Amino acid sequence: MDKPQKIYRIALDAMGGDFAPLNEIQGAVDAYSAKSIDLDFEIVFVGQENKIKSAMKQLDMKNLNYSIVNADEIVTMDDDPTIALKKKKNSSLYKGIELHAQGYVDAFISAGNTGAVLATSTILLGRINGVSRPTIGSFFPSDRELPVLVLDVGANVDCKARFLYEFAVMGSIYFRNMYNIENPRVGLMSIGEEASKGNEIVMETHAMLKESNLNFIGNVEGRDILHAQADVIICDGFTGNIILKFAESVLGFIKTKFKTFANKNIFNKIIMASFYPIFKKIFQDMDYQKYGGVPLLGVNGVAIIGHGKSSPLAIQNMINRAVEQCQKDINEKIESALNPQNMLQKSND
Amino acid sequence: MDKPQKIYRIALDAMGGDFAPLNEIQGAVDAYSAKSIDLDFEIVFVGQENKIKSAMKQLDMKNLNYSIVNADEIVTMDDDPTIALKKKKNSSLYKGIELHAQGYVDAFISAGNTGAVLATSTILLGRINGVSRPTIGSFFPSDRELPVLVLDVGANVDCKARFLYEFAVMGSIYFRNMYNIENPRVGLMSIGEEASKGNEIVMETHAMLKESNLNFIGNVEGRDILHAQADVIICDGFTGNIILKFAESVLGFIKTKFKTFANKNIFNKIIMASFYPIFKKIFQDMDYQKYGGVPLLGVNGVAIIGHGKSSPLAIQNMINRAVEQCQKDINEKIESALNPQNMLQKSND
Numbered sequence: 001m002d003k004p005q006k007i008y009r010i011a012l013d014a015m016g017g018d019f020a021p022l023n024e025i026q027g028a029v030d031a032y033s034a035k036s037i038d039l040d041f042e043i044v045f046v047g048q049e050n051k052i053k054s055a056m057k058q059l060d061m062k063n064l065n066y067s068i069v070n071a072d073e074i075v076t077m078d079d080d081p082t083i084a085l086k087k088k089k090n091s092s093l094y095k096g097i098e099l100h101a102q103g104y105v106d107a108f109i110s111a112g113n114t115g116a117v118l119a120t121s122t123i124l125l126g127r128i129n130g131v132s133r134p135t136i137g138s139f140f141p142s143d144r145e146l147p148v149l150v151l152d153v154g155a156n157v158d159c160k161a162r163f164l165y166e167f168a169v170m171g172s173i174y175f176r177n178m179y180n181i182e183n184p185r186v187g188l189m190s191i192g193e194e195a196s197k198g199n200e201i202v203m204e205t206h207a208m209l210k211e212s213n214l215n216f217i218g219n220v221e222g223r224d225i226l227h228a229q230a231d232v233i234i235c236d237g238f239t240g241n242i243i244l245k246f247a248e249s250v251l252g253f254i255k256t257k258f259k260t261f262a263n264k265n266i267f268n269k270i271i272m273a274s275f276y277p278i279f280k281k282i283f284q285d286m287d288y289q290k291y292g293g294v295p296l297l298g299v300n301g302v303a304i305i306g307h308g309k310s311s312p313l314a315i316q317n318m319i320n321r322a323v324e325q326c327q328k329d330i331n332e333k334i335e336s337a338l339n340p341q342n343m344l345q346k347s348n349d
Numbered sequence: 350m351d352k353p354q355k356i357y358r359i360a361l362d363a364m365g366g367d368f369a370p371l372n373e374i375q376g377a378v379d380a381y382s383a384k385s386i387d388l389d390f391e392i393v394f395v396g397q398e399n400k401i402k403s404a405m406k407q408l409d410m411k412n413l414n415y416s417i418v419n420a421d422e423i424v425t426m427d428d429d430p431t432i433a434l435k436k437k438k439n440s441s442l443y444k445g446i447e448l449h450a451q452g453y454v455d456a457f458i459s460a461g462n463t464g465a466v467l468a469t470s471t472i473l474l475g476r477i478n479g480v481s482r483p484t485i486g487s488f489f490p491s492d493r494e495l496p497v498l499v500l501d502v503g504a505n506v507d508c509k510a511r512f513l514y515e516f517a518v519m520g521s522i523y524f525r526n527m528y529n530i531e532n533p534r535v536g537l538m539s540i541g542e543e544a545s546k547g548n549e550i551v552m553e554t555h556a557m558l559k560e561s562n563l564n565f566i567g568n569v570e571g572r573d574i575l576h577a578q579a580d581v582i583i584c585d586g587f588t589g590n591i592i593l594k595f596a597e598s599v600l601g602f603i604k605t606k607f608k609t610f611a612n613k614n615i616f617n618k619i620i621m622a623s624f625y626p627i628f629k630k631i632f633q634d635m636d637y638q639k640y641g642g643v644p645l646l647g648v649n650g651v652a653i654i655g656h657g658k659s660s661p662l663a664i665q666n667m668i669n670r671a672v673e674q675c676q677k678d679i680n681e682k683i684e685s686a687l688n689p690q691n692m693l694q695k696s697n698d
Binding site for chain 1: 593603
């Protein structure tokens, strides 16, 4: 059951994205304006106060419920993932996560350095009981309405079977709660459907998932992501990151092909100009903004990581997602599912 | 230097593809009709003689120079890769490769079971001196004219660094000779550009490639394939197979999106109907038929593997590719490059 109404406090890294703090503030304003009456939240902007205030003067802040926590330093995209922990404790990224760890806020959102959010969250928030490694998932578009959740997409390069099993548990709980799908189909990424296909870790994981109480549909292949043959697809972070980056490059590749065609002659240019708006419409669900950000699962808190180029819409969706994740007690459910006591009970059902 | 003109004999698995033997025969006829005068070849169809002859009656055979070697059995797509070696020695697949191993033909082509061609070729033809594992590469379209060669795409699931190094040598030689690129840029697939990024095998391979005399440009990421940041991209067969199958699913995904759009109303239908031919034209180099098939590199012979759905055009291109590979002495060049004596000399240059 969902909790009774409370005001969720969301720390927003105001210096995270490439267009910070403007897009961050605008996204927060939009999220607040569009929120439904049965939920309430306030935004805690974390970052350089003068820059935040000066950006606010350029925007219509409407009735946004917010506060500002000053943080002088900025973690850049090129910084080493451990920078915030080692050297930039006055950064918006560190301070925002620290506020969450200390219980002042319910969630943390950043469009900044993914590795730094991962490392800092893991240390400051700690892991959920039973979780070996926090993981980052990503949403892939598919030929149905719902996206497909692939995890891990880069947090854990070398994985043991146990890690992959835990990713499956976390992904399944997250998908069930966020998309109201009772028993999300969990697939294991491999190079053939048979249990004997894949590398050693995959075969070991296959056996573990088969014994679990997840809705495990077996191995899936590269082609099964876009065709949504599973709701949640599990792989190590090396494989997941490569597929994710390949997938992200497809839209740009298509645009280049269209441009080359258009540049051949004036007729082609006219055809492409008239088709392009349709193309954009058709591919809008390949747009990362729709999903806003990706959840960092397995930490003792709610942390959402967005694309560096996050638009106000992307930030808005990240806020909505954070509030929803808080409301649905996803971490409690993960802890319960990974509790050996509960696993035993369920397998005896 | 290329050899003086000779007549290349190409064994063609007439029972391999989903539309065998019709597409196989038509492809051979087309290849022969379109061949340039400075090269000559003849086709040895291997398969069920009665079926081949009856298919030939339906086609205009033109002046095709061919012979038929009867083989009663057929290796199906679902057969275990070792089937031909263990149980189907009378199959077109086994007999065709055997003809090659015995020196009766210069190359073998099949649109059949990839795993079976790989396993049977490796055993019957043997490996080139210095090659630990034969590998299968695949051509990816890119935003330039030339495709990108990714290898391995499934032959070797678990790889040692030495295997990946050899794939790089073979891929580089193949690309140089087939596309007349003097120093193909070799990239190592990973999840970040820095040498420290990736799993353990990737880091070890990075060090080996850096020491080599290949034009190694460092690590590349998933997004770098379609943007052709390297000519030849190296990865283990687990990763490569997943990317390949993901990539193959993109076109179908786009078609589904277009169809969904078209089915919304009659106006959309008209727009899509008029745009579809253009779309097909733009994406023609995403069509596997253009590349025909993929080479099996590292075996003591020339073996080309095609898609099960190979069209006559795909078969035609596979034949052209096989003849070219014979002409260019690619295997001798690979053997020379992997000879420790030569490697030593080159690194002393």
